[in-house]
Amino acid sequence: MPKFTLRINKKTHRINIDADTPLLWVLRDELGYTGTKYGCGRGLCGACTIHIDGEATRSCMTAVDNVDGAEITTIEGLSTDNSHPIQKSWISEEVPQCGYCQPGQIMTAAALLDRNADPDDEDIDSAMKMNLCRCGTYDRIRKAIHLAAKEQK
Amino acid sequence: MSQDFSRRDFLKVSSTVGVGLVISVALPYKERLVAAGIVENSFEPNVWIKISPDNKVVITLAKSEMGQHIRTSIPMIVAEELNADWSQVNVVQADTHPDKYGSQSTGGSGSIRRSYMRLRKAGATAREMLVSAAALKWEVPASECKAYMSEVIHSKSKRSLKFGDLISLAGKLDAPIDPILKDEKDFTLIGKSLPGLDTVSRVNGSAKFGQDIRLPNMLYATVLKCQTFGGSLKSFNAKKANKINGVKYVFEVEGGIAVVATNTWLAIKGQRALDVEWDHGDFHSWDSKKIKNMMETKSQDKAVIAKEVGNTKNLKNNISIESNYEVPFTSHATMETMNCVAHVNKNSAELWVPTQSPQRIQSSIAEKLNFDIEKVKVNVTLMGGGFGRRLWSDFIPDAVEISKKIKKPVKLLWTREDDMKHDFYRPASLHKLKGSLSDKNELISWEHHIVSPSISGQRSPERFKNGQLDRSAVNGANNLPYDVPNILVDYVMSNTEVPVGWWRSVYNSQNAFANEVFIDELAYKAGVDALEFRMTMLNNSPRHKAVLRLAAEKAGWGKPLAKGQGMGLAVHESFGSWSAQVATVTVSKTGELSVDKIVASIDCGIVINPDGVKAQMEGSIVYGLTSTLKGEITIEKGAVAQSNFHDFELLRIDEMPKVEIHIVPSIEPPSGAGEPGLPPVAPAVANAIFNANGKRVRKLPIKSKDLKV
Numbered sequence: 001m002p003k004f005t006l007r008i009n010k011k012t013h014r015i016n017i018d019a020d021t022p023l024l025w026v027l028r029d030e031l032g033y034t035g036t037k038y039g040c041g042r043g044l045c046g047a048c049t050i051h052i053d054g055e056a057t058r059s060c061m062t063a064v065d066n067v068d069g070a071e072i073t074t075i076e077g078l079s080t081d082n083s084h085p086i087q088k089s090w091i092s093e094e095v096p097q098c099g100y101c102q103p104g105q106i107m108t109a110a111a112l113l114d115r116n117a118d119p120d121d122e123d124i125d126s127a128m129k130m131n132l133c134r135c136g137t138y139d140r141i142r143k144a145i146h147l148a149a150k151e152q153k
Numbered sequence: 154m155s156q157d158f159s160r161r162d163f164l165k166v167s168s169t170v171g172v173g174l175v176i177s178v179a180l181p182y183k184e185r186l187v188a189a190g191i192v193e194n195s196f197e198p199n200v201w202i203k204i205s206p207d208n209k210v211v212i213t214l215a216k217s218e219m220g221q222h223i224r225t226s227i228p229m230i231v232a233e234e235l236n237a238d239w240s241q242v243n244v245v246q247a248d249t250h251p252d253k254y255g256s257q258s259t260g261g262s263g264s265i266r267r268s269y270m271r272l273r274k275a276g277a278t279a280r281e282m283l284v285s286a287a288a289l290k291w292e293v294p295a296s297e298c299k300a301y302m303s304e305v306i307h308s309k310s311k312r313s314l315k316f317g318d319l320i321s322l323a324g325k326l327d328a329p330i331d332p333i334l335k336d337e338k339d340f341t342l343i344g345k346s347l348p349g350l351d352t353v354s355r356v357n358g359s360a361k362f363g364q365d366i367r368l369p370n371m372l373y374a375t376v377l378k379c380q381t382f383g384g385s386l387k388s389f390n391a392k393k394a395n396k397i398n399g400v401k402y403v404f405e406v407e408g409g410i411a412v413v414a415t416n417t418w419l420a421i422k423g424q425r426a427l428d429v430e431w432d433h434g435d436f437h438s439w440d441s442k443k444i445k446n447m448m449e450t451k452s453q454d455k456a457v458i459a460k461e462v463g464n465t466k467n468l469k470n471n472i473s474i475e476s477n478y479e480v481p482f483t484s485h486a487t488m489e490t491m492n493c494v495a496h497v498n499k500n501s502a503e504l505w506v507p508t509q510s511p512q513r514i515q516s517s518i519a520e521k522l523n524f525d526i527e528k529v530k531v532n533v534t535l536m537g538g539g540f541g542r543r544l545w546s547d548f549i550p551d552a553v554e555i556s557k558k559i560k561k562p563v564k565l566l567w568t569r570e571d572d573m574k575h576d577f578y579r580p581a582s583l584h585k586l587k588g589s590l591s592d593k594n595e596l597i598s599w600e601h602h603i604v605s606p607s608i609s610g611q612r613s614p615e616r617f618k619n620g621q622l623d624r625s626a627v628n629g630a631n632n633l634p635y636d637v638p639n640i641l642v643d644y645v646m647s648n649t650e651v652p653v654g655w656w657r658s659v660y661n662s663q664n665a666f667a668n669e670v671f672i673d674e675l676a677y678k679a680g681v682d683a684l685e686f687r688m689t690m691l692n693n694s695p696r697h698k699a700v701l702r703l704a705a706e707k708a709g710w711g712k713p714l715a716k717g718q719g720m721g722l723a724v725h726e727s728f729g730s731w732s733a734q735v736a737t738v739t740v741s742k743t744g745e746l747s748v749d750k751i752v753a754s755i756d757c758g759i760v761i762n763p764d765g766v767k768a769q770m771e772g773s774i775v776y777g778l779t780s781t782l783k784g785e786i787t788i789e790k791g792a793v794a795q796s797n798f799h800d801f802e803l804l805r806i807d808e809m810p811k812v813e814i815h816i817v818p819s820i821e822p823p824s825g826a827g828e829p830g831l832p833p834v835a836p837a838v839a840n841a842i843f844n845a846n847g848k849r850v851r852k853l854p855i856k857s858k859d860l861k862v
Contacts, residue, residue: 028365034358
């Protein structure tokens with residue numbers, strides 16, 4: 001079985017696993033980063049979104065052999081104290097209902113804010129529209145992203 | 154002090170040094186409670202208050218959290234009466250027990266409305282005991298003491314004691330039979346938009362859902378089931394699956410073929426590698442068209458009358474209109490798919506399940522394993538959405554069977570495809586409505602003929618073998634609020650092999666669609682404004698009127714709209730609450746629809762947490778919009794045609810209208826909040842489309858091609 005060196009939340013993990021294993025299952029089942037969620041397994045819902053070298057990426061569609069050596073950030077590594085502007089605005093706007101899709105929403109929103117410090121509604125919609133939420137928190141997600149942008153200034 | 158036995162049984166009070174004051178409302182003694190006049194007539198959720206010496210208050214929650222923030226609102230009710238310092242309040246999930254807490258099922262928008270008074274009494278009981286304890290200590294009358302922020306205060310002597318310092322004495326006192334509840338105007342927690350107790354864990358990945366449970370030596374499983382409803386396994390070949398390194402076992406279970414592996418990915422790969430021959434059974438020849446035809450044919454059958462007022466036949470001097478409405482099957486599609494962690498040992502079993510119905514799991518698994526019920530421990534985890542789906546425990550026996558066989562803990566996970574194809578779907582329905590207007594344009598007759606599969610009828614056919622009415626199936630149809638002198642509502646059952654279940658707001662979603670679009674058609678026919686037409690017929694329903702007035706006023710009903718825009722409204726009562734909604738839409742000439750705004754009102758009595766109610770309304774609107782605009786489940790070859798989010802689409806953020814929620818101030822008892830916001834969505838949007846371009850929508854989901862002018 002091939003050996004991989006993964007950099008996750010600034011820690012190094014060495015793991016023997018099939019090269020085609022989606023990163024999602026490496027994170028969840030092998031390494032215990034269960035904040036990253038399974039929703040569809042086909043890149044359709046965004047629940048598994050993480051950052052790979054700062055880019056919002058679907059971990060269910062990313063085979064582990066593609067990320068050997070890359071900087072991976074999961075929801076657990078976004079901040080150590082819930083202090084990321086997106087986490088703060090998510091708390092302040094009471095965004096989560098069930099919360100299952102929220103790690104993916106937050107990771108997508110955080111990547112958006114990194115490349116666009118002041119997104120308008122259209123920017124938000126276009127960045128976030130591939131992240132599904134069945135509880136219906138979309139309106140609050142929009143508000144929270146605006147708030148995070150404002151607070152960051 | 155009295156040693157009244159029934160009272161002692163009601164409140165089992167114990168105090169042990171280091172453990173603290175534990176007041177449990179022990180509800181197995183229903184008859185005694187009823188006899189003591191403490192509860193009316195039902196055993197319902199109840200509460201455990203635990204105050205520890207460090208002044209911490211822990212409130213046990215015997216309901217399931219699925220996003221409705223019940224883990225915050227129920228503690229708020231208890232803490233209110235207890236006069237606890239909210240910052241010192243914590244919540245823990247109850248263990249699953251046959252009767253310790255009453256019903257632990259979560260559904261029907263019922264957690265608060267069915268337990269509000271009992272929770273308040275539990276809080277007030279604890280408060281009075283703490284006050285009595287302080288009064289005894291200080292040797293002053295209890296009436297001079299009061300509880301405030303987790304302390305008891307004697308203002309005359311400027312003394313105070315923390316709850317934590319009073320617990321050992323309080324625990325020796327008898328519980329008051331009839332504690333005095335607070336005046337609602339003195340509420341300090343109820344009515345406040347307090348932050349969710351769990352919110353932080355939901356933004357940093359630490360919230361543990363069913364799928365996040367990990368046990369030492371745990372293996373991972375999938376179960377492949379026959380996609381055709383009513384089909385069964387003929388044979389299978391596991392050669393390819395077994396060749397996958399890490400696939401540990403492949404074997405048949407009751408629900409299909411289990412693949413057990415060292416991680417989820419391998420269990421999925423193993424599932425995909427199976428060669429299977431199914432016996433598809435008779436339903437294989439069925440599809441959506443055949444079901445529709447069957448329902449049409451059935452609509453001619455003799456119906457069971459649900460409501461009959463006056464006589465809808467032989468009316469004179471009237472203008473009649475008839476319309477038919479169609480609503481499809483749809484799926485719950487919770488973001489977290491069905492899953493269960495099971496660990497079966499020789500004499501006991503432990504399960505971790507995101508479930509709305511833990512007691513049913515406990516009793517059925519105890520029976521399956523032939524264990525005493527206390528040997529089956531069911532841990533209720535957080536849920537990635539429920540919406541009624543998790544009242545069903547169809548996936549549990551397989552997890553238990555697998556763990557028993559492999560003698561290890563196992564996590565059974567349904568893939569999205571498994572989940573989409575094996576739901577208990579919102580029943581498809583057909584509605585035939587007929588209404589008559591007098592020559593003065595008054596609505597004098599209303600007929601609503603419903604054809605749909607019955608959830609109860611599928612579960613327990615014997616209950617309906619003599620043509621009994623499934624009352625649930627006519628919910629929202631047999632309680633038409635409008636003053637109409639002649640009404641007939643009836644129902645024909647049209648069951649198939651497609652499993653049907655309780656889907657957010659249950660039959661209210663279909664029946665309200667038919668009702669509220671038809672009333673709009675009648676208003677149009679009568680040449681009367683849709684709001685006015687409704688208002689003049691709601692003289693016996695002031696709460697309908699109030700929500701309508703509020704939503705219409707806030708939305709600016711009747712104001713001029715842009716070209717291509719339209720406004721529509723709908724009102725509906727369900728789960729004891731009232732909601733009206735005004736939708737504003739834009740329809741292009743080519744039929745492209747945009748839902749621009751929804752202004753909604755809700756009257757759900759006393760509101761515990763206004764922001765929580767708003768969130769539930771927002772959620773109901775999005776859930777309702779998904780089923781209005783997309784999210785159709787169709788049947789092909791006896792199976793569900795959809796498999797994942799590419800062909801079962803959910804509403805996305807770029808389709809999200811502006812939403813405004815307005816809560817009617819009320820001092821009535823609290824009522825449901827999780828579902829009542831859903832039924833008005835579809836008819837409000839449909840009516841807005843008619844207002845925009847004259848296209849009358851009578852079928853869901855609304856398709857752009859049908860909206861072209």
